[in-house]
């Protein structure tokens with residue numbers, strides 16, 4: 001196994017597995033970051049794409065599948081294995097990235113996902129991808145379709161197993177089914193985004209949100225919720241609806257300003273059995289705006305409402321138009337539900353300062369700004385220990401990827417304490433041998 005991306009960072013997930021003469025790629029994520037380096041990393045693969053036998057995609061977030069167009073343009077023609085929901089969501093995400101790409105990252109090259117060789121495999125099915133290698137997906141509980149990949153193969157008369165978690169979901173937030181325990185393996189490749197961290201519990205999330213929504217309603221303002229369109233938006237909407245129905249939140253109109261989220265909602269609806277069973281009766285409706293004009297019209301109405309808009313870190317997306325209208329309105333509030341990168345506008349909003357700068361001018365920051373961590377789609381420290389615990393005793397090596405160094409180190413330390421014999425945080429381009 002060679003770690004080619006998301007090693008000591010959280011972007012551009014990509015790992016190469018070599019089994020005999022077979023070469024499999026786990027994830028093909030787009031790298032985000034500084035322009036020149038990013039363009040080079042996304043367009044120059046450290047292997048010849050033509051020589052790959054197959055690609056396995058853990059889930060449809062762009063940092064896990066967004067570089068497939070480059071791979072196919074450079075000659076990869078083999079099968080792309082993923083769950084059926086991941087295939088459906090990836091088609092939407094890749095089309096959206098292609099549309100936004102020329103504005104956002106000029107390294108993103110479009111390639112129609114309909115021309116890619118997708119092979120959907122449902123959860124808990126063994127599938128022979130070659131004479132010697134079996135593939136099985138297990139529910140990772142992170143977003144719809146997200147999977148833990150389990151590869152089983154024989155070498156020199158022994159059977160070996162490699163498990164790749166992709167992104168793992170959290171327990172105790174009943175919306176998607178909870179993540180499955182990580183299957184034991186000779187090598188487990190595990191994410192570590194929130195190692196050493198603890199998310200708010202569901203009760204804390206409800207209490208925090210209730211306080212800010214009630215306060216905003218009393219002042220006659222609007223609640224703005226910037227959220228990433230795939231994953232976060234669906235979880236936030238689910239709990240807004242449920243808590244309004246149950247009287248935990250006051251009943252307010254719920255609007256969504258994200259054409260991408262509207263497309264994703266249709267896919268989520270078509271996979272009803274992926275969700276915990278909850279009665280839908282009495283849930284307040286959600287209205288998706290059809291155009292920026294409609295969004296602006298509603299945003300300027302005097303009535304209080306909850307408005308969820310694309311742009312988790314307020315670095316772009318539909319949320320920007322609403323921030324321009326309401327950031328200097330002391331009646332309004334902004335609820336941040338995503339990780340805020342250090343220099344993002346979202347991080348600036350959280351600082352105790354009277355003003356922020358964006359779109360070339362200084363804005364008064366008179367709206368209330370609140371951060372609620374629990375809507376994360378990622379496992380926290382306790383979740384990792386619980387999900388990996390059952391693999392203790394039957395697991396050889398664990399390698400932690402998809403985390404900044406302090407988070408990965410915090411998780412590695414506790415896994416070693418639990419008794420896992422060989423835990424490490426690899427650098428990019430480092431190799432590990434399984435057999």
Ligand SMILES: [Zn+2]
Nearest residue numbers: 059061142167
């Ligand atoms: Zn993800």
